[in-house]
Amino acid sequence: MLAESWNRVPPALPIGRYTNARSSVSIVAMYDDMVAVIENRPLTGGHFLLSLDAPRQAPAVRPGQFAMVRILGRSDVLLRRPMSIFDVTAKEGRDGGPRRARAPRILKLLYKVVGRGTRLMAELQPRDKVGLLAPLGHGFFEEEYLPRAHESDEILHVAGGIGIAALLLPAKRLAEAGFRQRLFFGARTKDDLVGVQDFKPLVCATLSATEDGSAGYRGFVTRPLEEYLTKHTDQKFLLMVCGPWAMLRATVELAKRFRHPCLVSMENRMGCGLGVCLGCCIRVEGEGHEAYQRVCTEGPVFWAEKVVWETERKLGIRD
Numbered sequence: 146m147l148a149e150s151w152n153r154v155p156p157a158l159p160i161g162r163y164t165n166a167r168s169s170v171s172i173v174a175m176y177d178d179m180v181a182v183i184e185n186r187p188l189t190g191g192h193f194l195l196s197l198d199a200p201r202q203a204p205a206v207r208p209g210q211f212a213m214v215r216i217l218g219r220s221d222v223l224l225r226r227p228m229s230i231f232d233v234t235a236k237e238g239r240d241g242g243p244r245r246a247r248a249p250r251i252l253k254l255l256y257k258v259v260g261r262g263t264r265l266m267a268e269l270q271p272r273d274k275v276g277l278l279a280p281l282g283h284g285f286f287e288e289e290y291l292p293r294a295h296e297s298d299e300i301l302h303v304a305g306g307i308g309i310a311a312l313l314l315p316a317k318r319l320a321e322a323g324f325r326q327r328l329f330f331g332a333r334t335k336d337d338l339v340g341v342q343d344f345k346p347l348v349c350a351t352l353s354a355t356e357d358g359s360a361g362y363r364g365f366v367t368r369p370l371e372e373y374l375t376k377h378t379d380q381k382f383l384l385m386v387c388g389p390w391a392m393l394r395a396t397v398e399l400a401k402r403f404r405h406p407c408l409v410s411m412e413n414r415m416g417c418g419l420g421v422c423l424g425c426c427i428r429v430e431g432e433g434h435e436a437y438q439r440v441c442t443e444g445p446v447f448w449a450e451k452v453v454w455e456t457e458r459k460l461g462i463r464d
């Protein structure tokens with residue numbers, strides 16, 4: 146039953162495939178479509194939830210994957226912008242609820258306005274079109290992390306700011322499979338604690354921290370995390386983390402100190418998102434060519450111990 150739900154094959158037909166040599170996992174390839182905006186809902190703190198009608202991409206999504214969004218008709222924003230795939234759902238029925246037994250069709254992106262591209266995204270209206278290249282990246286491969294999840298008493302999701310967007314789909318899959326989960330969510334201020342409602346049915350508890358103390362713990366999220374790990378040294382955890390570099394690094398240090406396996410979802414600057422430009426490479430354990438991996442294709446999710454954290458900051462991950 147458990148294995149069945151994890152090994153479900155996406156119903157959409159792929160237009161191409163490649164294999165991740167390191168994990169021998171065959172990856173369903175991406176679709177490049179112009180898709181319609183269904184809703185672009187403003188949230189607090191300059192965040193938006195963008196729902197796109199993506200009938201080919203949504204069913205092919207695996208937890209942890211991302212999309213590249215192109216604003217059409219703007220030569221001043223040529224490059225697509227990478228966004229984690231926050232959620233995929235079926236199209237809503239007439240009563241407002243999701244139609245059951247239908248393939249996912251709506252692809253949702255949770256984003257924060259930080260610059261020109263995301264400002265233009267914030268102006269999108271229902272029925273506008275955007276270019277959507279998705280799904281991309283190998284994501285949180287069940288084949289890689291499920292065995293470690295089974296060895297754990299609890300899965301700890303650790304999100305920093307908009308990093309929360311990368312963790313909902315993994316949390317949904319893990320909840321489907323019956324895993325106990327807990328969310329640690331850190332942000333600058335309470336307005337940045339977006340998306341947390343979606344986690345409520347999936348996790349046994351959420352611990353929030355804000356740097357200004359406007360909600361939850363005052364300070365960095367790694368403090369309540371450290372307290373929790375210190376109190377529960379008799380338990381095994383699997384950590385899944387996404388957030389800014391300093392927070393990733395601090396969380397990875399904690400995971401190492403308490404000897405828990407840790408998966409990180411990296412958000413390096415990206416050019417192509419397709420493995421071509423090499424602009425997103427990170428330094429990993431290994432020699433020569435083996436010492437670098439592309440966040441867009443071999444990632445964005447990596448086992449923390451594979452990443453050489455000392456060099457990471459120089460290679461463009463967000464602070």
Ligand SMILES: Cc1cc2nc3c(=O)[nH]c(=O)nc-3n(C[C@H](O)[C@H](O)[C@H](O)COP(=O)(O)OP(=O)(O)OC[C@H]3O[C@@H](n4cnc5c(N)ncnc54)[C@H](O)[C@@H]3O)c2cc1C
Binds near residue numbers: 263
């Ligand atoms: C795999 C991946 C998944 C991502 N998921 C999300 C998501 O779900 N929601 C979301 O809001 N953002 C996400 N990001 C970050 C997002 O891509 C950037 O915020 C966006 O590209 C900025 O575009 P812009 O034109 O608005 O800003 P720009 O004008 O290009 O830059 C404005 C500011 O944003 C910073 N910035 C630019 N690129 C990145 C980046 N890759 N990561 C962090 N900061 C950046 C710049 O340093 C600068 O300070 C993700 C990035 C990656 C690589």
Ligand code: FES
Binds near residue numbers: 426441
């Ligand atoms: S973004 Fe171009 S290779 Fe990764």
